[in-house]
Amino acid sequence: MNMQLRRSAVAASMALCLSASAQTTEYPWQVEEVAAGVFAFLQPQERRFDDSNTLVVIGPSDVVVVDSQSDRRATGAIIDWIREHTDAPVRTVINTHWHSDHTQNNVLYRSAFGEDVEFMGHTSLGEDIVERAAASVQERVEYFDTELPGARERLERGVFRDGSEMSDEDRGEQRATIIQAEAWLQENRDLQWILPNRPYGLRQRLRRAGQTIELIHFGGHTRGDTVVWLPEAEVVATGDLVDDMPYAGHSYPKGWVAALERIADLGAAAIVPGHGTVFRDQTKLEAIADFLDSLVQQAGAAAERGDDLETTIASIDLSPARAALASDAMSGNFFDQVLPEAIERAWLEARGEIE
Ligand SMILES: [Zn+2]
Structure with a gap:
């Protein structure tokens, strides 16, 4: 199974566990102000591989967001947090790469902040979101649609596919699995994927949220990685080029090594990775x-x-x-x-x- 699907499925089941228990604003984020007005939303340690971190840059008249995640409740909590902390709207969403845990919730920013939001990413991103991220979620939807009726029927009869009988414990496990799959289906069946309406090629310098923001393209973790560099704040958001535990299943390993050297050369005071805690030195890069x-x-x-x-x-x-x-x-x-x-x-x- 594609790693992204596993991550999404786990995220969906986590969302299921949590959904009854908390207001959105109680989501257990660690929010770290890594420079003035620059906030890293870090996943709780125990679910750091399930969904991505997000960077929020608040300026006097607009807000920039880097990476949009896949868990709707978690992203909804970030949007609530932004609204509690500023009247400025999100005007720019940057996706560091196509993986669904970094792109799927673009639509929530479109819904919350309207048609003026610019979605930015490498020129390859649109194609990869459609052909890879959206396609793999759709494949999983079809898989569940095919498998669930039989699974429900076998649970009712109390037998496995091979005809052997389920114990009470087995039934409980099967029921829980089915409930998780149904919840996942409900969230993911009719996803609306928002593609970049402002793609860039090699490098792009912007003035947003009161900051200079540079987008730098690499082919490393994927073919279309974007590193987001804030030279005045000395903060870099790396996407999954830096990860608490890197995933190389769609990677270009030689290009990735070169990318890490370039990131190190930026001399950032804070490195915000796609997953895991903020790094203040280069130990993890190395x-x-x-x-x-x-x-x-x-x-x-x-x-x-x-x-x-x-x-x-x-x-x-x-x-x-x-x-x-x-x-x-x-x-x-x-x-x-x-x-x-x-x-x-x-x-x-x-x-x-x-x-
Ligand atoms: Zn990721």
């Missing part, structure tokens, strides 16, 4: 670069030997990178789960088989 560098080197050597993918996956040792990157069991598990996809990308890249 750890991610070391991981990708080792991946590129080892996959390159394997490709040169003519190893097939299976042999390559079995032979690559990234345990030092894992030790440096994984801060807890959750991120360690995430590393293990997505490592084969990372190796595949690096191996394909070394063979010249990704565009």
Whole structure:
């Protein structure tokens, strides 16, 4: 399964658990003012891989938002927070890349702040949102639509697909799974995806929210990554080029290493990653670069030997990178789960088989 789908599904089930319990403004954000008027909305640690962080820049007459997430309730809480803190409207939403946990809720900003909102991202973003983000959510909608009637019927009869009987515990689990899937379907069936109406190519300098804001394109985590650099505030929002635990399943590993060097050269005082806490130094950048560098080197050597993918996956040792990157069991598990996809990308890249 696509990692984005897993993240969305987990987010949907989390939303389900939380939906009855809290007002939107009680969402357990950590809000950090990383520079005057520049606020990082950080996901709670335990759900940092489920949905993205958001950066909010408040100026005298307008607000800029970087990344729009996929959990509606959480984004609704950010919009409420913005309205509580300023009369200025959101006029610009920047998506750092196409993954649904960074783009899906663009529509909430359009609904809240109207037709004047500019949506910005790399020129490849529109196509990738339609053909990849929207398509994979739609695929999952169709999957649930196909599977749910049978699952409901089997639950009623108390039997699994293979005919074996469900225990009371099994029934409880099956019921919970079905409820989660139904809730996810309800939220995701008729999504409206808002594409960038102001795409940019290599680099774009803007004056917004009382700040100079530079958008810089890289091909690293995806082909269309945008780094958002605020030189006066010395803040950079990196999207998933910097991540508490990087996901490389759609990546261009060599370009990613180069991107990290360029981000380091910006000399930001605060690095706001796509997922995880704010970094004040370059330790995390270096750890991610070391991981990708080792991946590129080892996959390159394997490709040169003519190893097939299976042999390559079995032979690559990234345990030092894992030790440096994984801060807890959750991120360690995430590393293990997505490592084969990372190796595949690096191996394909070394063979010249990704565009
Ligand atoms: Zn993400």
